[in-house]
Amino acid sequence: MAKPMRSLQIGAGQAGRTTAFPADPVDRKRLVSELGSGHDDLLDFVENAPFALHLAAQDGTIIWANAAELDLLGYVAEEYVGRNIAEFHVLRGTAHEILRRLSNREELRNFETRVRCRDGTVKHVAINCNVMWRDGRFAHSRCFTRDITSRVAADLALRTALAEKEILLREIHHRVKNNLQLISSLFSLQMLAEESERVRERLSVAQTRVRALGIVHNLLYETENYVEIDLAQLIATICEKFVDALDPVSGRVRHRIAVAPLRTNMDRAIPLTLLICEALTNALKHAFPDGRPGTIDVSLDDNGGESLLLRVSDDGVGFDPAVGSAEDGKTLGLKLITTLASQLGGTAEFGGSCGAEIRVKFRRHQLCG
């Protein structure tokens, strides 16, 4: 058992604060003499440091503690010095682990644990500790204890807030997707009530546009990244959903994709998705009449320069001059493509030498900046 120590009133530091020091005054004299007369200041430094310090014996008996350590736990020296550190650790086994590691010549760095104060409250602490070995024997451990209760509480609050935000975002996306389905169902019901084939067809196209919005929400939801979206993944999903689903005879119209590795945000992903869907719908509707097979190519080229080029082309019958261009307002689809391209800071062109081609030139920073 280590020699117990007594408490001292420290005059030189913070007047009246109680600290603990070797009970035998000779020890103190010896220490001072070993350190040299000028080291009274050094003793005052450790006794009144704003950092909790204690020395403990190999069996865990506390043999000295400074004022900050006593303040941390709410004890006076007489109640604290001479007791075992195990009495203050909340978790059974913690003190044993600390002493085992120290005895194995390990040094503890930021060892986080919980200690119980005199008033019953629990504090989170980080302990740094090593051993003074004298002639190969464990003389005492030097423990520096830092109160991290407020940091742990802040971490917990942050984690809780993040988890709540995540749940809220998921719930919002879920509701958005449910509402998109609701709109789609309303269109379906309206279609049933309509006698005109032409009106039914228009409602079906409107329904398709609603589903296009659903694709973006679905991807954001699935990738659990609510900020950015991978364009290759987005365009592949759009093609899969539209070309594969709208093609009435499976496999008749194929699609090929070549998209540079680029990312964009939610604000741009929505108009871009609508734009590509319009281009695909246009191709599927007009390019391959009378069961004609064909291929739709979708590419987004990045040549490393300032501009990015989106192309949706097909090897079908080409643009029908009678259908008109976007400018003359004859087709809503082409007008939407022009408008959405403009919203994204780009310009759309319609043409193609064999089949139809829709080209949209974007400025990189406006699409992916």
Add this chain to the structure above:
Amino acid sequence: MEYRRSVLIVEDEGIIALDLRNLFERAGYRVIGVASDAEHALLLAASDPPAVAIIDVKLATAIDGITLAIELDARYKARVVFVTGNPQIVVNEARHLTNGIFSKPYQNDDLLRAVADA
């Protein structure tokens, strides 16, 4: 008497449920009923076990669509097609019961194909 496959629709959003009923009736199925919760679905299934159930995963009441699917499989060997706002929450234990998990907003033709294959 003409045999038509029976379908149970479990969806708590009335408009979507009505749309689903129309969709399957027009496709030639016999819709045994529309339930807005799992308890009602089990009552309907008890009197007329369905061949296929179209189930919204997230239902307003205590029993969710996944638990309902497991029950319908255990009691009546009913096949299941899920419709959901969050396809990721269909847990592994229910995946083998289903012929499709469709994310809202879904394509009607996809649903019809999945039910036809079920």
